[in-house]
Amino acid sequence: MTIWYGGDYNPEQWPREVWDEDVRLMNRGGITLATVGVFSWARLEPRPGEYDFGWLDEVLDLLHANGIRVDLASATASPPPWLAVRHPETLPVTEDGVRLSVGSRQQYCPSSPVYRERARELVTRLVERYAQHPALELWHVNNEYGCHVSRCYCDVSAAAFREWLAAKYGSIDELNRAWGTAFWSQRYDSFEEVMPPRTAPTFRNPTQLLDFDRFSSDELLACYRAEVEVIRARSDVRITTNFMGFFKPVDYWKWAQEVDVVSDDTYPDPADPMSPAYAAMVRDLMRSLGGGAPWLLMEQAPSAVNWRAQNAAKSPGQMRAWSYQSIARGADGVLFFQWRQSAAGSEKFHSGLVPHAGTDTRVWREVEQLGAELGALSERTGDDAIAGTRVPSSVAIALDWDSWWAVEQPASPTTVSYVEVLFAWHRALSSLGLAVDFVRAQDDLSGYRVVVAPAHFVITDAQAANLASFAERGGTLVVGFSSGITDEHLHIRLGGYLGEPLRAALGVWIEEFAPPAAPDLRATGGQAPPPVPLTGELLGDDAFGVVWSEAVRVEDAEILARFGGGALEEWPAVTRRTVGGGRGWYVATLPEHGALRRLVERVVTDAGVDVLPVAASGANVECVRRGRSLFVINHGPDEARIDVDGMDILTGRAAMGLVLPPQGVAIVGS
Ligand code: GLA
Numbered sequence: 001m002t003i004w005y006g007g008d009y010n011p012e013q014w015p016r017e018v019w020d021e022d023v024r025l026m027n028r029g030g031i032t033l034a035t036v037g038v039f040s041w042a043r044l045e046p047r048p049g050e051y052d053f054g055w056l057d058e059v060l061d062l063l064h065a066n067g068i069r070v071d072l073a074s075a076t077a078s079p080p081p082w083l084a085v086r087h088p089e090t091l092p093v094t095e096d097g098v099r100l101s102v103g104s105r106q107q108y109c110p111s112s113p114v115y116r117e118r119a120r121e122l123v124t125r126l127v128e129r130y131a132q133h134p135a136l137e138l139w140h141v142n143n144e145y146g147c148h149v150s151r152c153y154c155d156v157s158a159a160a161f162r163e164w165l166a167a168k169y170g171s172i173d174e175l176n177r178a179w180g181t182a183f184w185s186q187r188y189d190s191f192e193e194v195m196p197p198r199t200a201p202t203f204r205n206p207t208q209l210l211d212f213d214r215f216s217s218d219e220l221l222a223c224y225r226a227e228v229e230v231i232r233a234r235s236d237v238r239i240t241t242n243f244m245g246f247f248k249p250v251d252y253w254k255w256a257q258e259v260d261v262v263s264d265d266t267y268p269d270p271a272d273p274m275s276p277a278y279a280a281m282v283r284d285l286m287r288s289l290g291g292g293a294p295w296l297l298m299e300q301a302p303s304a305v306n307w308r309a310q311n312a313a314k315s316p317g318q319m320r321a322w323s324y325q326s327i328a329r330g331a332d333g334v335l336f337f338q339w340r341q342s343a344a345g346s347e348k349f350h351s352g353l354v355p356h357a358g359t360d361t362r363v364w365r366e367v368e369q370l371g372a373e374l375g376a377l378s379e380r381t382g383d384d385a386i387a388g389t390r391v392p393s394s395v396a397i398a399l400d401w402d403s404w405w406a407v408e409q410p411a412s413p414t415t416v417s418y419v420e421v422l423f424a425w426h427r428a429l430s431s432l433g434l435a436v437d438f439v440r441a442q443d444d445l446s447g448y449r450v451v452v453a454p455a456h457f458v459i460t461d462a463q464a465a466n467l468a469s470f471a472e473r474g475g476t477l478v479v480g481f482s483s484g485i486t487d488e489h490l491h492i493r494l495g496g497y498l499g500e501p502l503r504a505a506l507g508v509w510i511e512e513f514a515p516p517a518a519p520d521l522r523a524t525g526g527q528a529p530p531p532v533p534l535t536g537e538l539l540g541d542d543a544f545g546v547v548w549s550e551a552v553r554v555e556d557a558e559i560l561a562r563f564g565g566g567a568l569e570e571w572p573a574v575t576r577r578t579v580g581g582g583r584g585w586y587v588a589t590l591p592e593h594g595a596l597r598r599l600v601e602r603v604v605t606d607a608g609v610d611v612l613p614v615a616a617s618g619a620n621v622e623c624v625r626r627g628r629s630l631f632v633i634n635h636g637p638d639e640a641r642i643d644v645d646g647m648d649i650l651t652g653r654a655a656m657g658l659v660l661p662p663q664g665v666a667i668v669g670s
Contacts (some may be wrong), residue, residue, distance in 0.1 A: 004033040007337060035072075036059060069136075110222075144265060243289070262295040283326050395451075479506060481589060513551075514568050536574065
């Protein structure tokens, strides 16, 4: 089965004669899939209603003649300037009332009926023309929904928000109740009075903010759906739209149900040593969004990007190593932005598979090498296949967009970065060689032995009941601080945080927050609070908690670690309750990495989960099982020795103890 290899192909940026060289080089590089037309609207419809498809016909035919499949974009990600000139109301407005201009990209209000109509019209033409094209492999709807403009505060959006609210609440009284508008004289007498949360004198209503987050994600999804409807009516080819990892503005759980294949764009910073660990978490999310099905890495950079303050080039072998990381974690394709590095425009300093300097370059040689390898791996079939196989996992982390939106709202006890908290847990678990799935607290969790719910700030009754029953039925539930604080309307769960039934399952409740406070914030320059010592054999010596601490009241649980200083000295920090065959852990702080790793090791071994012994090879060595293969990747700066036997599929050599250079990869068959 094919492991796709390719990238965004923008031939409209180049004269015709370059196209022939493009396909020649694509064949040399082992390219099998090209994403075409992502930013082609202005070229495809130069004037309203006047279409020019001739050039795209030629591009698709040329790719087909050269055996390259096409991921055809719907081209709606960036409307042409004429749309804004004729319909200025299609331009999005910021919360401060600034109307954004043309001359960049993605300048459309997601709620604009005019934008949606023009987009549908273009997509209709495209699908009518290319649905039967023999090169067509995949439809690529829009591009990175919400990347630059994830919400719009204009009058059109305001009207759409009111409609969304009316459908949700049914009456203004219900909205008033849900939003708690008895506070600060915010009561609305009718939906007409309700506004999007535009810039206001001080804190805006928290539930209004949360509903606007939900609404904005839904509005983008409505844009996606409008295009999908057009495509599905005329084509059986699979449809995707490219996600962006942990992207706060868009609730990908909802979206993932509507794509045929999950695809993702990820640009880890080569200069950040934490990038491989963070990227591992992103890949695990993508696999999980599709319910474990293979996904596509739709975009990554061949080397440097151009949008950071400092744009580090990837080190030799890093592009390959990170590509294999995606495959190890379930991807059936590795694609890039973009094929040929642009000569003009805002992205001319973003790397391409064909660099400015041409093919006598390190980047191109690495492109050819990886293409050849993926071509060989694609030949593997049956039990030996890699593409199409699954990544087994018995450990999951609950991820909840409502909690993400809510826990980071202003006027909260402290500033918690939701994704950083998830990352800490994921990193600790994956350092044991565990592939970690992401789930929703309301999902069927019976396939997992361990479920961790960190900072599940917002929790519905159904979610809390499902987590509790997971533990009661023999699972190991780990709940992290800042969980179970509010219901879905952001109303506090009174009578002790956590609320029923988690309180019963875990045998604890939370009396008060006590974020570790710096004695003098000026002394730390207003930076994060200092760590709090933690005591208890479980976490080892010199363990510390960071970010947060809570006063835990124990009703029926063992205390396995305590706060060893600060306002909560001697109070419980980690508790465990044994319920039937299951366990309920509560962790009232974020232990730093070493301590958290010890904690999760205990949690998973208690739960009977096998950790991969080779994972002990070193902090920089990543080990993941996919299907019958073990992927081993050395992300570190030094050579790594890994104690594993088997056949390295990449070299065809028997591996009796692997030695991997920096960025080295081995795929060990069973
Ligand atoms: C995103 C976009 C691409 C390009 C890259 C650059 O992923 O989809 O069009 O701008 O970023 O990194």
